[in-house]
Amino acid sequence: MPTNAGAHRIAVLVTDGLFDFELAVPTEVFGIDRSDIVAPWYDFRLCATGPPRPRTHAGLIVDTPYGLDDLVDADTVVVPACDRAFGIAPSPDVLDALREAHRRGARIASICTGAYLLAAAGLLDGRPATTHWMNAVDFAHRYPEVRLDPDVLYVDDGDVLTSAGTSAGIDLCLHIVRRDFGAAVANTIARRMVIPAHREGGQSQYVELPLPPPRADTGLAPLLDWAVAHLDEPLTVADLARRVHQSPRTFARRFRDATGTTPLHWLLQQRVRLAQQLLESTDEPVERIAERTGFGTAANLRVHFARVTSVSPKTYRHVFSRRGQGVDSSDV
DNA sequence: CTTAGACGCCGCCAGA
DNA sequence: TCTCTGGCGGCGTCTA
Numbered sequence: 001m002p003t004n005a006g007a008h009r010i011a012v013l014v015t016d017g018l019f020d021f022e023l024a025v026p027t028e029v030f031g032i033d034r035s036d037i038v039a040p041w042y043d044f045r046l047c048a049t050g051p052p053r054p055r056t057h058a059g060l061i062v063d064t065p066y067g068l069d070d071l072v073d074a075d076t077v078v079v080p081a082c083d084r085a086f087g088i089a090p091s092p093d094v095l096d097a098l099r100e101a102h103r104r105g106a107r108i109a110s111i112c113t114g115a116y117l118l119a120a121a122g123l124l125d126g127r128p129a130t131t132h133w134m135n136a137v138d139f140a141h142r143y144p145e146v147r148l149d150p151d152v153l154y155v156d157d158g159d160v161l162t163s164a165g166t167s168a169g170i171d172l173c174l175h176i177v178r179r180d181f182g183a184a185v186a187n188t189i190a191r192r193m194v195i196p197a198h199r200e201g202g203q204s205q206y207v208e209l210p211l212p213p214p215r216a217d218t219g220l221a222p223l224l225d226w227a228v229a230h231l232d233e234p235l236t237v238a239d240l241a242r243r244v245h246q247s248p249r250t251f252a253r254r255f256r257d258a259t260g261t262t263p264l265h266w267l268l269q270q271r272v273r274l275a276q277q278l279l280e281s282t283d284e285p286v287e288r289i290a291e292r293t294g295f296g297t298a299a300n301l302r303v304h305f306a307r308v309t310s311v312s313p314k315t316y317r318h319v320f321s322r323r324g325q326g327v328d329s330s331d332v
Numbered sequence: 333c334t335t336a337g338a339c340g341c342c343g344c345c346a347g348a
Numbered sequence: 349t350c351t352c353t354g355g356c357g358g359c360g361t362c363t364a
Contacts, residue, residue, distance in 0.1 A: 237340060249354045252341070264340055264362080300363065 004040035008180060011047045011074035011101075013094065013117075014062050016054040017083025021166050022111050023056060026078045029173035029189065037188050038181050047071040049094050057083070068097040076176065077101050080169070081112035081132075088116065088142075095121040102159065109161040109176060111169035119143040123160055130155045132165040156310075170195060182320035183276040219244060220258050224266075231271050231294045237263045271295055272308045279317040286313050 010030045014023065023046075031044040046064040048054050054062050071077055077098065081087070098121040102108050110118050115131040116139065118124050124146040131139050136150030149155065154163035154172040156179075163172035170193075178186035223244050227235060240263055241251035255263050271293045278289045287298045295301035305313050 247354050248340090249342090249356095250352085253353090256341095262341065268362095295363095297364070303362090 004035070004043065007040035007043040008076065009043045009045065009074045010076045010078065011045050011066070011071040012078045012080065013071060013098075013114075014046050014048040014054050014064065015082045015086055015094070016049075016051060017086060018054065018056050018062075019081045019112075020056045020058045020060060022080030022082075022114070022169065023062075025111060025166065025169040026080065026173055028193065029170065029177065030078075034189065038185050045070055045074070047074075049091065049097075068093060071097050072100045072104065072106075074101060074106055076107040076109065078173075079108065079110040079114035079117050081114050081166075082117070084113070087113050090117050090120050098123065105159075107159050107161070107176075109163070109172060111163050111172065112165050115139065115162045116142075118160065118162065119146055124162070127157050127160055128155050129157070129160070129162040130164050131162060134165075158310075182280050182316075183273060184280050184320075187277075220254065224259075227267065228270055228274075231267070231274055232292050233294065235267060235294065267294075268304050269308065271301075272305055275301060275305055275313065276309070276316065276320075279313055280320045289313070 010026070012023065012026050012030075027044075027046075030042045033041060035041045045066045046062060047066040047068060047070050048062060048064050049068055056062065079098070094117065098108060098117065102121075102123055108118060108123055110131075112132045113135055115124070115129055116135075118129070119139070119142070124143065126145060126147065128147045128149060130149050130152050133150045136148060139146070140148050140150075150164075152164070153168040154161065154175065156175065161172060161176070163169050174186050174190055177189060223240060226243070227240065237252065238248050241248045244251065246254065252263065255261075255266070259266055261269075275289055275293045275295070278284060278292060279286075282289075284292075286301065290296060290298045290301040293301065295304065302313060305311075305316070309316060311319075
């Protein structure tokens with residue numbers, strides 16, 4: 001594993017009884033050397049708590065030289081879902097390590113029921129967060145101080161991020177890559193993993209057709225492809241409905257069933273994504289990018305851009321322009 | 333930042 | 349009876 005000097009250090013907490021897929025998600029996104037896309041890539045470490053060689057839920061033995069001390073030193077700590085008993089009553093050592101890492105400025109991210117550990121460490125008090133919907137009632141009962149939203153894929157609260165069940169963990173990890181390296185890098189990785197590039201955190205966990213996206217039964221995929229190719233045009237819901245020969249009311253229902261969001265909200269997300277790519281790859285003024293993305297005016301673009309990315313187009317361009325260059329993630 | 337008018341969302345309900 | 353459709357109206361959001 002390459003450990004480039006100055007690389008952003010990502011530590012994954014490995015506990016006994018850890019669920020294999022949860023471990024695989026951050027390993028796949030962060031742990032594979034992707035320095036051909038952007039360098040330096042992450043410095044990735046599996047950090048084990050006792051016993052020395054934890055055993056995953058399926059029985060794989062994790063043999064890693066890193067422990068909780070390395071976790072405390074990381075820039076980002078990922079906490080995957082773990083054995084239920086451990087999640088409810090985690091060891092003080094682990095909680096101390098999480099608190100210390102956070103106190104030192106690390107970004108803490110959980111997948112699925114990993115949120116239990118964050119909550120137990122007090123990192124979620126008074127903050128918005130999510131976890132797997134099946135655990136929502138139990139979680140809310142145990143941690144009433146947490147502002148739990150059980151119906152979103154992930155929550156980005158800046159230095160603390162939480163995500164819902166397994167596949168939402170992929171969305172969160174890609175979101176982190178997007179924050180650190182920009183949309184183009186995140187999209188490239190999504191393509192290599194052969195998964196949909198971008199699902200927004202606020203998107204519902206209750207998607208009728210989760211992955212892959214809608215096929216012939218709803219017939220929405222060609223329409224979505226068409227819309228993405230025509231984002232610069234004024235698109236109304238009535239227009240889109242007409243294209244698939246449905247009434248606006250039925251179209252809205254099918255759209256929500258298939259994507260978990262509404263047509264307008266989806267359009268705004270796509271337009272922001274396009275704006276991100278144009279800001280990264282061109283020198284065009286914001287006003288011009290607003291035209292090309294269908295926002296019309298720069299003021300309008302700024303409103304939606306900031307809502308999605310939490311930064312202004314100018315800041316985004318400053319951080320991410322000239323793809324492939326190193327990025328100071330503390331600037332985001 | 334405020335504002336007016338347009339547009340979009342969704343519960344409701346009748347009809348297929 | 350059950351499920352799906354699509355029109356209506358109120359209210360929230362978007363745009364200029």
